[in-house]
Amino acid sequence: CEMRSNRAPGPDNIPVEFYQHCWDVVSVDLFSLFEWFYEGKLDVQRLNYGIIMLLPKSTDAKKIQQYRPICLLRCPYKLITKVMDLRAGKFANKMFSIQQNAFIKGRHIVDGILSLHEVLHYTHVKKQARVVLKIDFEKAYDKVNWEFLLDCHVKRGFNSKW
DSSP states (O other): OOOOOOOOTTTTTOOOHHHHHHHHHHHEEEEEEHHHHTTTTTTGGGTTEEEEEEEEETTTOOOOOEEEEEEEOOOOHHHHHHHOOOOOOHHHHHHHHTTTTTTTTOOOHHHHHHHHHHHHHHHHHOOOOOOOOOOOOGGGGGOHHHHHHHHHHHHHHHHTTO
């Protein structure tokens, strides 16, 4: 998979260019890392951390609003997530409802807001009665039946190692 060059390195201070330039040397270790990840033997906690930095939006930044935060992640972690994204992306449009807007390539989180606005505008113009229900899904993942979710993955063609 492609990784963009000329980016800030992660906490280990090793940039993408190192992996690209030394591919013949590091590829064997990276493939081993992927195998360990695939087999569930990789301690992801060692890779899954970053350093949050504030970058100035202009040269004379003085207020916090004039900075933007970025998270510096290690290259192997970026590679694993990139490969997972590429693999899952092939199935995303078939697996998720068209109402799922966030985190799917070609869809945008604001699409849901725009759809709601259009429905409200339409019912207002047509003078139709309407009910709006807002549900807070914060931390919904804490309440997920993981066994059911894993069964759904298997039925969709993702084996248990996925």
